[in-house]
Amino acid sequence: MTQITPSRSQIPELNPPYRLLLGPGPCNVDPRVLRISSAPQLGHLDPEMFTILEETAALLREVFQTKNDMTLCVSGSGFSGAEAVLSNLLEEGDTLIAGSLGFFSGRIVDIASRVGATVINLETEPGQPLEAATLEKAFQENPGVKLFATAVAETSTGLRQPLEELERVTHAHGALFVVDAVCGLGGIPVKVDEWKIDACYAGSQKCLGALPGLAPVTLNERALETIKKRRKPVQSYYLNLEALNRYWNGDHTYHHTICSNLVYGMREALRITCEEGLEARFARHQLHGDALKAGIKALGLRILTEPGYELPVLTAILLPKGVDEMHIRKTLLSRYNIEIGGGFGALQGRLIRIGLMGYNANSQNVYTVLEALEHVLPESGYPVTRGTAIQAVDDFYASQH
Amino acid sequence: MTQITPSRSQIPELNPPYRLLLGPGPCNVDPRVLRISSAPQLGHLDPEMFTILEETAALLREVFQTKNDMTLCVSGSGFSGAEAVLSNLLEEGDTLIAGSLGFFSGRIVDIASRVGATVINLETEPGQPLEAATLEKAFQENPGVKLFATAVAETSTGLRQPLEELERVTHAHGALFVVDAVCGLGGIPVKVDEWKIDACYAGSQKCLGALPGLAPVTLNERALETIKKRRKPVQSYYLNLEALNRYWNGDHTYHHTICSNLVYGMREALRITCEEGLEARFARHQLHGDALKAGIKALGLRILTEPGYELPVLTAILLPKGVDEMHIRKTLLSRYNIEIGGGFGALQGRLIRIGLMGYNANSQNVYTVLEALEHVLPESGYPVTRGTAIQAVDDFYASQH
The missing domain is CATH 3.40.640.10 (Type I PLP-dependent aspartate aminotransferase-like (Major domain))
Structure with missing residues (x-):
C-alpha cells in the first residue's frame, strides 16, 4: 500500500466527533x-x-x-x-x-x-x-x-x-x-x-x-x-x-x-x-440489557445467544438474510453518531452487537439506539412498525417496578 | 508483603500535585x-x-x-x-x-x-x-x-x-x-x-x-x-x-x-x-542542555559522560563521595516539586540525572533547577557559593547571541 504523506499544513487541529459508543467496547467513560x-x-x-x-x-x-x-x-x-x-x-x-x-x-x-x-x-x-x-x-x-x-x-x-x-x-x-x-x-x-x-x-x-x-x-x-x-x-x-x-x-x-x-x-x-456498589452495578447492567433485548425481540429479531446464556452487557442480534448489516452500522454512525459492532469471521455481515456497559448502561441509551434502529432497519431491508420496540421497552420497564 | 486494603471511603478524589518533571522522562507535556x-x-x-x-x-x-x-x-x-x-x-x-x-x-x-x-x-x-x-x-x-x-x-x-x-x-x-x-x-x-x-x-x-x-x-x-x-x-x-x-x-x-x-x-x-521544525527543535535542546552543563560545571561538578559524547537532552552528573544523592532528590521533590533522576546499578547513589526534553527544554527550567540545586547541594554535603551556577548560565546564554 502506498502511503500518502500529508504535509504538515494538511494535518489540522484535532476535533474528534462525539460518538455514542454502544459497540463491544470501548464505551464512553464517565x-x-x-x-x-x-x-x-x-x-x-x-x-x-x-x-x-x-x-x-x-x-x-x-x-x-x-x-x-x-x-x-x-x-x-x-x-x-x-x-x-x-x-x-x-x-x-x-x-x-x-x-x-x-x-x-x-x-x-x-x-x-x-x-x-x-x-x-x-x-x-x-x-x-x-x-x-x-x-x-x-x-x-x-x-x-x-x-x-x-x-x-x-x-x-x-x-x-x-x-x-x-x-x-x-x-x-x-x-x-x-x-x-x-x-x-x-x-x-x-x-x-x-x-x-x-x-x-x-x-x-x-x-x-x-x-x-x-x-x-x-x-x-x-x-x-x-x-x-x-x-x-x-x-x-x-x-x-x-x-x-x-x-x-x-x-x-x-x-x-x-x-x-x-x-x-x-x-x-x-x-x-x-461507590455504586457491585451488586447495584450488576443489577443496572441486567436491567438495561434486558430492556434492550425486549425491544429487539419486539422487532421480531433473534438474539444469537442460546437462551439462558445471554450476557446483559452485550447483545448479539442475528440479522435475517438480505438485511444489510453494513448499511445499519454506517447509517447509525453517520446520522446518529452511534457506534455498534458487527460480526467476526463466519458471523460477518449476519450480526450486529450492541453493548451497554459501564457509564453507558442506562435507559436513555436503550431508547436512543432502538429509536435509531426503528428508522434505519427499514432502509436496510427489514420492515418495522414504528414504535414497536419503544413500546416494548416502556412495558418492560413498567413491569420492573 | 501484606496488602493493606483501604476501604472505599479512604480512597478520596485524586488531586495529583504539579511536578516539574526534569528526570529522564516522562517530561511535562505541552x-x-x-x-x-x-x-x-x-x-x-x-x-x-x-x-x-x-x-x-x-x-x-x-x-x-x-x-x-x-x-x-x-x-x-x-x-x-x-x-x-x-x-x-x-x-x-x-x-x-x-x-x-x-x-x-x-x-x-x-x-x-x-x-x-x-x-x-x-x-x-x-x-x-x-x-x-x-x-x-x-x-x-x-x-x-x-x-x-x-x-x-x-x-x-x-x-x-x-x-x-x-x-x-x-x-x-x-x-x-x-x-x-x-x-x-x-x-x-x-x-x-x-x-x-x-x-x-x-x-x-x-x-x-x-x-x-x-x-x-x-x-x-x-x-x-x-x-x-x-x-x-x-x-x-x-x-x-x-x-x-x-x-x-x-x-x-x-x-x-x-x-x-x-x-x-x-x-x-x-x-x-x-510546527517547531526538527532542526529548530534539535537546536533548542542543544542550547538549553549546554546551558545546564555550563551551570553544573561552574559548581565544580563533573559530567559522567565522556566529553564529546554528551547528550543534550539528559545530563548525568557525578556526585563526589559523601554527597547524599537521596537527600538531593527528596528535597527537590518535597520542597520544589521538581523530579530528577538517580543512578542505576553501580551508579546508584553516585549520580543525579537531569532531563530537559520536549516542552521542558527551556531556559526557565535551566534556571529553576540550578537555583534549587544551589540551595539543596550544601545541605547534602556539597558546598556551593550562592549564584555561581546562575551566573555561569547568564554568561553562557549571553555568549550565544
Missing part, C-alpha cells in the same frame, strides 16, 4: 474519568504515584472480589493481559485446554500456540456455552494438561459462560483455572476467590468504564507458584508478571514507564464502581 | 497534549480513527526522517517497542550483538535472551561510547550474526552514541542495524533513512512530548523481509508487527483496542514537533 485523565502527570517512580498504584490495586481487589496480592494492571490492551497470564503460566511443551467460545476466547489458542504450548481447542457453536462433560472428556483424553482457559463473557457472541462446573472439572484434574473476564468485570459477577479462579484478566474500557490501555489481572498463590517453578524465564520482558507485581505491590522497583494519566482514569473508574 | 487527551473517545474501528492513525503515522515518518511504510506505535511503553522489534526480527537460535551502553540499551540483552537468541554482549564503561573496532572484532569472531542493536541516546548515562561507523561495520557483515532511540527521537537527529537504520524504536514521553503508553517504531523493507522469512510465528500476539502494521497502515483490520486518547496526544505532540 466525564469524571475523562477529566482526571488530563490532570498533571506524575513520574512512574514518584512516591505519590506509588500511593496511587496501591490504591488502584486495592480497588481492583474489591472489584475482582479477591484477596490476591498479585493484582495489578498490565500496561496494554485486554490482549496484553491475556498474553501476560498465559505466557507467564505456560512454557514451551506444556499443554492447555482452551474453551473457545468465539473470536475473543478463541485468541487464547493463538496466544498459547505462540508460547510453544500444545493447545487442545474445544470450540463451541456461536452463542453456545461449553459443557462440563466436553471438558471432562478432554481432560480424560489428555493427561498432564497444565491449565484450562476460557471466558466468562464472550464479546463476539454475547455469551455468558457458566463457570462453576468447569472449575470443578479443571481442579479435579489438577489443572489451573484461567478466566478471561475482559468484557465482564464490573458488569457481571466475577468472584475470583469464591469461584477458585487461579488467574483472571480483564479489560479497562468495557464495564469497568476506564480508557483502553490498562489490563487488570489477578493471580492467586497457586498461579504464582507455577510461575516461580518455571524451567525457563518468561518469554517476555514487558509482560513479566513477577516484575510487574514488584512494581505495583512490592518495593516499586522500576520495570517500565507506566502512564500516570491512564492510571488516574482507572482509579477513578474503580472508585465510581465501588 | 498543555495542548493534555487538553486533547480528554477529548471524546473514538472506537478503534471508527473511520475517523483510521484517519487519525494515518495522520499520526505520516507525522511519525517526518520525525523519524523515513519513508518506511511500516511506521506505527506499539500500544505500550518504550520497552514494548524494543521487544516488538527484537522479538519480530529474532528467533530462537539466532545470534545478535548488543551494544550495551548502560541500563536501557543493556535491556536489549534481557529481551533478546528471553526470545531464545544467543547474545554477544558488548558492554561499555559508564559514559563511554562503543568503538567501531570493538564491534568489528565481535563480528569477525562470531560469523552469522543476524543483527546488531544499540542506542543512539543512553538515558542512564547521558551518552550520545555515534552511529555512522557502527552502521558501516554492521552492514559490511550483512547484519541488520537496530537502534534504540527512546530518549533521542524529537530531541536529537535520528535520520532513519539516511543512516540506513533497518529498525528503530522510540518512546513517547521523552523528547517527543507525548504521554507514556505508545512506542513509535519504524522498520524498512529489509527488516520486513526478515520478518516474512521467519521459520516460526512471532512469539507474541500483542507485539506482532505485521498485524499492527495492517491495523495502522493497511486495511485497518482489528488487532487490539488502541487508546484513542493516547493517540490524540501523540498526534498533537507530533504536530507541535513539526
Whole structure:
C-alpha cells in the first residue's frame, strides 16, 4: 500500500466527533474519568504515584472480589493481559485446554500456540456455552494438561459462560483455572476467590468504564507458584508478571514507564464502581440489557445467544438474510453518531452487537439506539412498525417496578 | 508483603500535585497534549480513527526522517517497542550483538535472551561510547550474526552514541542495524533513512512530548523481509508487527483496542514537533542542555559522560563521595516539586540525572533547577557559593547571541 504523506499544513487541529459508543467496547467513560485523565502527570517512580498504584490495586481487589496480592494492571490492551497470564503460566511443551467460545476466547489458542504450548481447542457453536462433560472428556483424553482457559463473557457472541462446573472439572484434574473476564468485570459477577479462579484478566474500557490501555489481572498463590517453578524465564520482558507485581505491590522497583494519566482514569473508574456498589452495578447492567433485548425481540429479531446464556452487557442480534448489516452500522454512525459492532469471521455481515456497559448502561441509551434502529432497519431491508420496540421497552420497564 | 486494603471511603478524589518533571522522562507535556487527551473517545474501528492513525503515522515518518511504510506505535511503553522489534526480527537460535551502553540499551540483552537468541554482549564503561573496532572484532569472531542493536541516546548515562561507523561495520557483515532511540527521537537527529537504520524504536514521553503508553517504531523493507522469512510465528500476539502494521497502515483490520486518547496526544505532540521544525527543535535542546552543563560545571561538578559524547537532552552528573544523592532528590521533590533522576546499578547513589526534553527544554527550567540545586547541594554535603551556577548560565546564554 502506498502511503500518502500529508504535509504538515494538511494535518489540522484535532476535533474528534462525539460518538455514542454502544459497540463491544470501548464505551464512553464517565466525564469524571475523562477529566482526571488530563490532570498533571506524575513520574512512574514518584512516591505519590506509588500511593496511587496501591490504591488502584486495592480497588481492583474489591472489584475482582479477591484477596490476591498479585493484582495489578498490565500496561496494554485486554490482549496484553491475556498474553501476560498465559505466557507467564505456560512454557514451551506444556499443554492447555482452551474453551473457545468465539473470536475473543478463541485468541487464547493463538496466544498459547505462540508460547510453544500444545493447545487442545474445544470450540463451541456461536452463542453456545461449553459443557462440563466436553471438558471432562478432554481432560480424560489428555493427561498432564497444565491449565484450562476460557471466558466468562464472550464479546463476539454475547455469551455468558457458566463457570462453576468447569472449575470443578479443571481442579479435579489438577489443572489451573484461567478466566478471561475482559468484557465482564464490573458488569457481571466475577468472584475470583469464591469461584477458585487461579488467574483472571480483564479489560479497562468495557464495564469497568476506564480508557483502553490498562489490563487488570489477578493471580492467586497457586498461579504464582507455577510461575516461580518455571524451567525457563518468561518469554517476555514487558509482560513479566513477577516484575510487574514488584512494581505495583512490592518495593516499586522500576520495570517500565507506566502512564500516570491512564492510571488516574482507572482509579477513578474503580472508585465510581465501588461507590455504586457491585451488586447495584450488576443489577443496572441486567436491567438495561434486558430492556434492550425486549425491544429487539419486539422487532421480531433473534438474539444469537442460546437462551439462558445471554450476557446483559452485550447483545448479539442475528440479522435475517438480505438485511444489510453494513448499511445499519454506517447509517447509525453517520446520522446518529452511534457506534455498534458487527460480526467476526463466519458471523460477518449476519450480526450486529450492541453493548451497554459501564457509564453507558442506562435507559436513555436503550431508547436512543432502538429509536435509531426503528428508522434505519427499514432502509436496510427489514420492515418495522414504528414504535414497536419503544413500546416494548416502556412495558418492560413498567413491569420492573 | 501484606496488602493493606483501604476501604472505599479512604480512597478520596485524586488531586495529583504539579511536578516539574526534569528526570529522564516522562517530561511535562505541552498543555495542548493534555487538553486533547480528554477529548471524546473514538472506537478503534471508527473511520475517523483510521484517519487519525494515518495522520499520526505520516507525522511519525517526518520525525523519524523515513519513508518506511511500516511506521506505527506499539500500544505500550518504550520497552514494548524494543521487544516488538527484537522479538519480530529474532528467533530462537539466532545470534545478535548488543551494544550495551548502560541500563536501557543493556535491556536489549534481557529481551533478546528471553526470545531464545544467543547474545554477544558488548558492554561499555559508564559514559563511554562503543568503538567501531570493538564491534568489528565481535563480528569477525562470531560469523552469522543476524543483527546488531544499540542506542543512539543512553538515558542512564547521558551518552550520545555515534552511529555512522557502527552502521558501516554492521552492514559490511550483512547484519541488520537496530537502534534504540527512546530518549533521542524529537530531541536529537535520528535520520532513519539516511543512516540506513533497518529498525528503530522510540518512546513517547521523552523528547517527543507525548504521554507514556505508545512506542513509535519504524522498520524498512529489509527488516520486513526478515520478518516474512521467519521459520516460526512471532512469539507474541500483542507485539506482532505485521498485524499492527495492517491495523495502522493497511486495511485497518482489528488487532487490539488502541487508546484513542493516547493517540490524540501523540498526534498533537507530533504536530507541535513539526510546527517547531526538527532542526529548530534539535537546536533548542542543544542550547538549553549546554546551558545546564555550563551551570553544573561552574559548581565544580563533573559530567559522567565522556566529553564529546554528551547528550543534550539528559545530563548525568557525578556526585563526589559523601554527597547524599537521596537527600538531593527528596528535597527537590518535597520542597520544589521538581523530579530528577538517580543512578542505576553501580551508579546508584553516585549520580543525579537531569532531563530537559520536549516542552521542558527551556531556559526557565535551566534556571529553576540550578537555583534549587544551589540551595539543596550544601545541605547534602556539597558546598556551593550562592549564584555561581546562575551566573555561569547568564554568561553562557549571553555568549550565544
